[in-house]
Amino acid sequence: MGEQLLNALINGILLGGVFALLALGLNLIFGVVKIIHLAYGQFVMMGFYLVYLFYEQAGLPMALAIFLAIASMAAIGFLTQFVVVKPLLNAPRLNQLLALASLIIVFENFALFVWGADYRGIPFDLPIIEISNIFIRTSSFIAFLGALFVMGALYLFLNKTYLGLAIRAVSQDTDVAKLMGINPSMIYYVTMALGGALTAVVAAFFVPIYTVHPHFGSAFTLTAFIIVVLGGMGNLLGGFIGAFLIGIVTSVAAVLTSTEVAEIVVLVIFILVMLIRPQGILGSGVSS
Amino acid sequence: MLSVKNVSVFYGEFRALSNISLEVESKQTTIVLGPNGSGKTTLMKAISGLERIRSGEIYLDGERVDTKEAHQIAAMGIAHVPEGGRLFPSLTVFENLKIGSYLPKARKQFQASLDEVFYLFPRLKERQKQIAGSMSGGERQMLAVARSLMSRPKLLILDEPSAGLAPKVISDIFNFVKRIRESGYSILMVEQNAVKALQLADHAYLFESGKLVFEGGREEFDTNEYIRKAYLGI
Amino acid sequence: MNGCGRIGKILPVVLLAVLIILPMLPVSTYIIHVATLIFIWSIVATTWSFMGRFGLVSLGHGAFMGMGAYVTVLLFNHAGLSPWIGMLAGGLAACFMGAVLGYACFRFGVIGDYFALVTLALAELVALLVVAFRGVTGGSLGLTVRSVGTSVWYFQFDNRIYFYYIALVALGVVLFIWRWIDRTDMRKALAAIGEDELAASSLGVNIIRNKMAITLISTFFTALGGTIYAQYLLYLSPETVCGVGVSLSIPFKAILGGMFTLWGPFIGSAIIVSLEEYIRAAYGGTYTSISQIIYGVALVVLIMFLPKGIFGTLREKFYSK
Numbered sequence: 001m002g003e004q005l006l007n008a009l010i011n012g013i014l015l016g017g018v019f020a021l022l023a024l025g026l027n028l029i030f031g032v033v034k035i036i037h038l039a040y041g042q043f044v045m046m047g048f049y050l051v052y053l054f055y056e057q058a059g060l061p062m063a064l065a066i067f068l069a070i071a072s073m074a075a076i077g078f079l080t081q082f083v084v085v086k087p088l089l090n091a092p093r094l095n096q097l098l099a100l101a102s103l104i105i106v107f108e109n110f111a112l113f114v115w116g117a118d119y120r121g122i123p124f125d126l127p128i129i130e131i132s133n134i135f136i137r138t139s140s141f142i143a144f145l146g147a148l149f150v151m152g153a154l155y156l157f158l159n160k161t162y163l164g165l166a167i168r169a170v171s172q173d174t175d176v177a178k179l180m181g182i183n184p185s186m187i188y189y190v191t192m193a194l195g196g197a198l199t200a201v202v203a204a205f206f207v208p209i210y211t212v213h214p215h216f217g218s219a220f221t222l223t224a225f226i227i228v229v230l231g232g233m234g235n236l237l238g239g240f241i242g243a244f245l246i247g248i249v250t251s252v253a254a255v256l257t258s259t260e261v262a263e264i265v266v267l268v269i270f271i272l273v274m275l276i277r278p279q280g281i282l283g284s285g286v287s288s
Numbered sequence: 289m290l291s292v293k294n295v296s297v298f299y300g301e302f303r304a305l306s307n308i309s310l311e312v313e314s315k316q317t318t319i320v321l322g323p324n325g326s327g328k329t330t331l332m333k334a335i336s337g338l339e340r341i342r343s344g345e346i347y348l349d350g351e352r353v354d355t356k357e358a359h360q361i362a363a364m365g366i367a368h369v370p371e372g373g374r375l376f377p378s379l380t381v382f383e384n385l386k387i388g389s390y391l392p393k394a395r396k397q398f399q400a401s402l403d404e405v406f407y408l409f410p411r412l413k414e415r416q417k418q419i420a421g422s423m424s425g426g427e428r429q430m431l432a433v434a435r436s437l438m439s440r441p442k443l444l445i446l447d448e449p450s451a452g453l454a455p456k457v458i459s460d461i462f463n464f465v466k467r468i469r470e471s472g473y474s475i476l477m478v479e480q481n482a483v484k485a486l487q488l489a490d491h492a493y494l495f496e497s498g499k500l501v502f503e504g505g506r507e508e509f510d511t512n513e514y515i516r517k518a519y520l521g522i
Numbered sequence: 523m524n525g526c527g528r529i530g531k532i533l534p535v536v537l538l539a540v541l542i543i544l545p546m547l548p549v550s551t552y553i554i555h556v557a558t559l560i561f562i563w564s565i566v567a568t569t570w571s572f573m574g575r576f577g578l579v580s581l582g583h584g585a586f587m588g589m590g591a592y593v594t595v596l597l598f599n600h601a602g603l604s605p606w607i608g609m610l611a612g613g614l615a616a617c618f619m620g621a622v623l624g625y626a627c628f629r630f631g632v633i634g635d636y637f638a639l640v641t642l643a644l645a646e647l648v649a650l651l652v653v654a655f656r657g658v659t660g661g662s663l664g665l666t667v668r669s670v671g672t673s674v675w676y677f678q679f680d681n682r683i684y685f686y687y688i689a690l691v692a693l694g695v696v697l698f699i700w701r702w703i704d705r706t707d708m709r710k711a712l713a714a715i716g717e718d719e720l721a722a723s724s725l726g727v728n729i730i731r732n733k734m735a736i737t738l739i740s741t742f743f744t745a746l747g748g749t750i751y752a753q754y755l756l757y758l759s760p761e762t763v764c765g766v767g768v769s770l771s772i773p774f775k776a777i778l779g780g781m782f783t784l785w786g787p788f789i790g791s792a793i794i795v796s797l798e799e800y801i802r803a804a805y806g807g808t809y810t811s812i813s814q815i816i817y818g819v820a821l822v823v824l825i826m827f828l829p830k831g832i833f834g835t836l837r838e839k840f841y842s843k
Contacts, residue, residue, distance in 0.1 A: 091826075094773065098825055106818035112811040263650055274643075
């Protein structure tokens with residue numbers, strides 16, 4: 001049992017790495033564009049289908065397929081900003097939320113229409129690493145390393161480049177950012193495109209692990225939000241920590257009970273945290 | 289250099305500024321005085337584009353300003369240091385300065401600007417890596433001004449740089465405004481501290497309740513009876 | 523709300539008359555069916571707006587609707603308890619859930635986005651619990667109400683028209699409650715809280731008590747709506763009565779019509795339910811997904827161009843004349 005737990009722990013950490021990417025995208029969008037992207041999980045789903053489309057259906061090499069998927073999702077993020085978010089920037093909060101919620105319906109049914117309701121997967125045979133009775137799938141390990149790499153790249157981008165600094169500036173004080181000569185609208189587009197691209201990266205990492213179907217997204221959206229709120233909405237480091245926590249809790253709970261119960265446990269923890277410390281682990285103050 | 293012509297600003301039904309006309313000459317220091325709520329900050333925001341004007345026009349070197357977006361106005365060379373400084377709280381001193389040079393032409397001269405700013409404010413150089421939000425009031429104000437200087441502006445707008453600071457620090461603030469002035473910058477400064485501000489003024493305006501009630505050089509302000517009593521405490 | 527002159531007073535009466543005699547006219551049973559659905563969803567949308575109009579935006583009302591429905595049906599299927607009593611039990615259960623969560627939120631100042639997300643999580647939690655206890659609830663495959671033919675005591679009628687009138691009466695009750703709330707001090711208190719909570723509390727308004735009151739009322743009647751829905755269709759599943767999808771569709775109906783008005787949620791429900799049924803009838807089968815895409819896009823467009831909802835926008839136009 002101890003080995004099983006250790007196994008779960010390690011897999012949880014690996015899972016957490018990829019979740020962290022998901023949380024990063026959501027946090028960026030929430031911190032900068034200041035919207036709650038309810039359809040984010042569906043973006044991941046679309047990213048998955050796109051990899052499937054380019055690799056399995058169009059027969060392109062995997063690297064190219066992933067690249068095209070990332071580019072496409074960046075474009076979709078851009079379009080979402082253009083068509084849905086921008087017109088509603090000054091609308092009541094609820095309207096923004098519901099408009100994005102409607103996108104859930106649009107994307108899920110789009111996937112249903114194009115690819116049908118069957119589960120689609122991309123067969124991938126990667127070896128399983130065994131270290132004294134601990135089993136790690138290579139794909140999970142690669143995903144973990146890949147996620148860390150992407151996060152590192154994002155860290156450099158946000159801290160060392162002008163555009164990255166501009167994004168952080170807009171998230172902290174939009175008015176003063178304008179005084180610096182930063183065009184907030186352009187930053188919103190960049191952030192949404194970046195958020196979109198990240199979903200495709202996450203999807204690419206998930207390819208060897210999961211199979212996709214039109215309702216694939218919902219589970220991820222809620223999990224992603226739980227992570228983000230847990231860590232403190234808009235706080236990138238918090239999201240990072242939250243991702244690993246949730247990854248571990250989910251993995252361990254699944255081993256101790258069942259996947260279903262694990263989901264319930266996560267939800268209960270979420271609700272409890274919201275009630276006790278709504279700003280999350282690293283959040284500062286509750287804003288409405 | 290900066291021409292404000294008959295500008296009015298409304299907040300809903302409330303008239304915050306009534307028909308303000310004002311000139312800022314190049315390389316000069318122009319002061320705007322007046323009590324709280326007289327519309328001084330509103331005018332600054334109107335110039336830098338954070339507020340829309342209801343009527344009137346604003347020109348910078350002949351080019352129309354009030355029809356543009358705030359970031360475009362910044363690109364034209366107007367740098368506004370808002371009330372309270374408003375730094376980016378979780379960015380470091382260095383990062384705040386760097387983002388100040390976001391504009392393309394400012395970027396090219398980043399190193400030169402940085403050297404200049406560190407020369408004017410040596411304490412900032414020491415604290416480069418410090419998080420902006422953790423600095424003292426006076427240091428934050430200095431950083432805010434330094435940040436705006438990084439954009440190599442034509443016109444520097446300072447909104448109440450001494451507000452809320454301790455007397456010793458206020459002296460420091462006015463000293464460095466003096467040094468910036470001596471470096472040849474054009475300055476438009478809003479202040480409540482009339483005595484100290486007038487010492488730096490080439491030209492000054494007095495606002496009350498959103499209207500312009502007096503303008504003139506330092507001499508005219510110093511010798512005006514009403515102003516001496518009401519604002520200079522004499 | 524004051525009527526816009528005589529039209530405002532006559533119109534509802536005319537509407538009511540039409541609705542009452544509708545089933546007696548030679549209209550197809552399908553129309554009666556759609557109308558019944560509209561009434562039921564109007565009930566839920568209106569009770570949602572009890573909270574929503576004061577800034578207590580819940581994205582999880584599916585939890586309460588589902589609670590009402592499942593408690594009633596489970597008590598009937600397994601214990602033979604009359605749904606009328608079960609309905610009360612369901613309402614109380616939903617109330618209890620709302621009270622616990624509500625109190626915790628209000629006590630700790632969880633408002634706005636955070637409140638919305640907590641309610642969303644609650645809805646998903648209820649749906650997951652239903653699925654997890656599939657032995658009792660039938661899980662994601664759903665639950666069928668044990669049929670007893672026609673029985674007033676067991677709230678089942680072979681003749682669907684009974685449900686039409688029951689739903690209509692229930693809707694009337696809910697609208698009456700809306701009106702009643704509008705006239706109480708509670709409404710003024712909640713309006714003040716909605717605008718500026720801090721200011722309101724400094725004026726002596728008891729934040730928690732007022733918020734709790736409206737939450738209890740809202741959740742209770744939402745649960746009743748859920749029960750009627752279950753009894754009418756004789757079938758329920760997590761997808762149809764609880765979970766995220768339902769929870770998001772409820773505020774939609776309220777907002778589309780005009781979340782702050784009496785008739786808004788009804789109009790919004792009428793439009794959305796009609797839209798859904800039309801699309802299903804005209805395009806059902808092969809084109810379900812396309813029709814759903816159109817539906818989703820239509821929702822986005824409607825939200826963008828009618829931010830105050832149809833009724834709200836119309837009312838503005840009337841008043842500005």
